Amino acid sequence: MKHDLTLDHVKIEARDLLRGLQGRDPEAFRRRHAVEPFTDLSNPALDCARFIIVREHVQRNESLAVNGGGYLYAPSTSAKS
Secondary structure, three states: OOOOHHHHHHHHHHHHHHHHOOOOHHHHHHHHHHHOOOOOOOOOOOHEEEEEEEHHHHHHHHHHHHHHHOOOOOOOOOOOO
């Protein structure tokens, strides 16, 4: 998966993932299980595949932030009184 995720990337990757899920591809099922292990995929849908792609991207970014020692966003420093 590319690091610079766009809507077009999500659509293309989701279609590919959906084809894999419908064809019972073990790699597609591994990816699905890693993100959403309790989903019933007896009849997978495109929105489920899109969700998996986006979650993978978010998890990858969170991993980069933790392992790189940086933050993806600046934490708020203002406190309410």
